[in-house]
Amino acid sequence: MSTTQTPTEPAPAPSVQRLARQRSLWERTNKATVVMAGVTLVVFVFFAVADSAFLTFANLSNLATQVGPVLIVGVAMTFVITAGQIDLSVGSIVAFVAAISAQLLVAGWDSSLVMVAALLMGLGWGLVNGWFTAYQGIPAFIVTLATLSVVRGLALFQTEGFSVPIASTTFVAKLGTAKWLGFSVTAWIALAVVVVGLVLLHATRFGQYVIGIGAAAESVRRAGVNVKLVTMAALGFSGLAAGLAGLLIAARLGSGSANSAQGFELTVIAAVVLGGTSLLGGRGTIVGTLIGALLTQIIANGLTLLSVSPYLTPIITGTVLVLVVWINLRGRDLAWFVQRLTRRS
Amino acid sequence: MAEDLPVDQRGDLLVELAGITKSYGPVKSLRGVDLTLRRGEVLGLVGDNGAGKSTLMKVLAGAVQHDDGEIRVHGKPVRFSTPADAQAEKIGIVYQDLALCDTLDVASNLFLGREPKRGPFIDRKAMHEQAARILADLHVKVTSTHQEIGTLSGGQRQTVAIARAVSFAPDVLILDEPTAALAVAEVESVLRLIGEVAAQGVGVILITHRLQDLFRVCDRITVMYEGQSVDDAAIADLDIEKLVGLITRTPQPTRTQPTRTEGSRA
Structure with missing residues (x-):
């Protein structure tokens, strides 16, 4: 073996390079996400053809603003669901932060302080969820079901159910109406959150451990990772995102109400699951969540434009959700089926 | 000698x-x-x-x-x-349940908890290259370090778990x-790995x-x-x-x- 003629450093064996070679783009993509992207495109084209008002810049900008809060919380929820947890309390946190932020502005707090307070309130509730789930071992479903009730209850108790108006002279109110390149601040922030989510989930240890915990928490723990801290951080992240969404919603509406964002958690979870993130944990996709959030809001937006009865919207959204989750769960069989068809022919 | x-x-x-x-x-x-x-x-x-x-x-x-x-x-x-x-x-140990994560790829499992980093990010290129080298040294038979653990056979999972333990240089x-619970051919590959x-x-x-x-x-x-x-x-x-x-x-x-x-x- 020492009689090789080449005097240069031996290159890594070809088998090493072959082993480490990146798989093709198609092999790497989440098939459920591809299906959803197709469905979203079909729905988009359908509304574009069905109503001339749909494919206007004004409506698309409006759509982006509507998608914003769902997307912001959806990105954080992707981490929670990928870690095998769930957060049902995000709608209540949105309402709480919206209402209390408005009250703080009325009480004369400066906008900058209110914005910091809004984020801290969201993060605080998220950490409460995370601590009970990760360190006390109570299932997240139960913990966040409880905070869903408590947090909105506190907001209702505090505001006695009244909507609290935000003076249009405050910076927060101006933020709600500000636009840049034709799109609202909410839309831009949502885009930034998507980028942060992408990097965090796919390029950092935190993301790696979130996926690992969803797949096999015990394996990750034995690898020396602080599983409890990572789990609490994921739920803290979704609380923080809900706080941000609450502030942006209050800013846009010009008022904070304890009754806002009813059922918001279901829209968010639907968007995440539609995108291809596994409800069983261990598999998450931020791009999928982006697509899922777009789909749910395109349906809502398009149906409104078509003047379909507003009572029909939840029915259609729910039907799409079931259909898509069905495809999601059967995705493997479907892929296998397609493979068999292509191989036989 | x-x-x-x-x-x-x-x-x-x-x-x-x-x-x-x-x-x-x-x-x-x-x-x-x-x-x-x-x-x-x-x-x-x-x-x-x-x-x-x-x-x-x-x-x-x-x-x-x-x-x-x-x-x-x-x-x-x-x-x-x-x-x-x-x-x-x-002193390293491989327990019966292997302690692997099904939805992570081979390289991620090998380096779970000690991923090579570049700044705040995981250096995936380095991680896959090092993983490929570890696996090639031990003649572990997987197609790619990008394969998900869940798609591997029982014998392949076992050899990856052993390779992970070996990579700590015990x-x-x-x-x-x-x-x-391994197929005959898979038992062979695990036994060969033990010898190596x-x-x-x-x-x-x-x-x-x-x-x-x-x-x-x-x-x-x-x-x-x-x-x-x-x-x-x-x-x-x-x-x-x-x-x-x-x-x-x-x-x-x-x-x-x-x-x-x-x-x-x-």
């Missing part, structure tokens, strides 16, 4: 256990176990269910604390209070039933119920019976009937005294 000398004269004892005892309340799990392991040796640890094999290995891996007796690693007395202590003494590697690990100078302790595997890879057998080490024999001196006799303690016209091994089977 040192390999040509009888094992005893090489002076490369890795681990010596002497008189290890462990009780769980009134239940005496271990009632005095002696065991030695040398560099580059594959030691089979056999005994019936409940003989205390797994408890003994948990003691050596720091997962369980023994009551009495002495553990010496490289001749130095040690006491492990956590698995991390055992890891610091370069002196001692404990394998708990690595060939249980030992050839790198690692002392391997193999717990298994598949006696035929012991004859394939082991140099020496330590037999446990009701919490005690009762026999220690070179594999060359045994056949399968004698070994079954040692495990079940049925009278055999062979040795009854623990014997020190004379040479390795190589």
Whole structure:
């Protein structure tokens, strides 16, 4: 073996390079996400053809603003669901932060302080969820079901159910109406959150451990990772995102109400699951969540434009959700089926 | 070459256990176990269910604390209070459930908890290259380091788990039933891997119920019976009937005294 003629450093064996070679783009993509992207495109084209008002810049900008809060919380929820947890309390946190932020502005707090307070309130509730789930071992479903009730209850108790108006002279109110390149601040922030989510989930240890915990928490723990801290951080992240969404919603509406964002958690979870993130944990996709959030809001937006009865919207959204989750769960069989068809022919 | 000398004269004892005892309340799990392991040796640890094999290995891996007796690693007395202590003494263990994450790829599993980083980000290129090198060195058969663990066969998962343990550069590697529930061809690849690990100078302790595997890879057998080490024999001196006799303690016209091994089977 020492009689090789080449005097240069031996290159890594070809088998090493072959082993480490990146798989093709198609092999790497989440098939459920591809299906959803197709469905979203079909729905988009359908509304574009069905109503001339749909494919206007004004409506698309409006759509982006509507998608914003769902997307912001959806990105954080992707981490929670990928870690095998769930957060049902995000709608209540949105309402709480919206209402209390408005009250703080009325009480004369400066906008900058209110914005910091809004984020801290969201993060605080998220950490409460995370601590009970990760360190006390109570299932997240139960913990966040409880905070869903408590947090909105506190907001209702505090505001006695009244909507609290935000003076249009405050910076927060101006933020709600500000636009840049034709799109609202909410839309831009949502885009930034998507980028942060992408990097965090796919390029950092935190993301790696979130996926690992969803797949096999015990394996990750034995690898020396602080599983409890990572789990609490994921739920803290979704609380923080809900706080941000609450502030942006209050800013846009010009008022904070304890009754806002009813059922918001279901829209968010639907968007995440539609995108291809596994409800069983261990598999998450931020791009999928982006697509899922777009789909749910395109349906809502398009149906409104078509003047379909507003009572029909939840029915259609729910039907799409079931259909898509069905495809999601059967995705493997479907892929296998397609493979068999292509191989036989 | 040192390999040509009888094992005893090489002076490369890795681990010596002497008189290890462990009780769980009134239940005496271990009632005095002696065991030695040398560099580059594959030691089979056999005994019936409940003989205390797994408890003994948990003691050596720091997962369980023994009551009495002495553990010496490289001749130095040690006491492990956590698995991390055992890891610091370069003792690695692969448990039966493997501790892998199904939805992460091979490289991510190999480096779980110690991913190479560039700034705040995981250096995936470096991680996959290092993983490929580890796997190629051990001739582990996977198609790609990008394969998800969940898509691998049982044997491939086992070899990845062993490769992960080996990548910590242990002196001692404990394998708990690595060939249980594997297809025949997969057992072969795991046994070959064990041989390669030992050839790198690692002392391997193999717990298994598949006696035929012991004859394939082991140099020496330590037999446990009701919490005690009762026999220690070179594999060359045994056949399968004698070994079954040692495990079940049925009278055999062979040795009854623990014997020190004379040479390795190589």
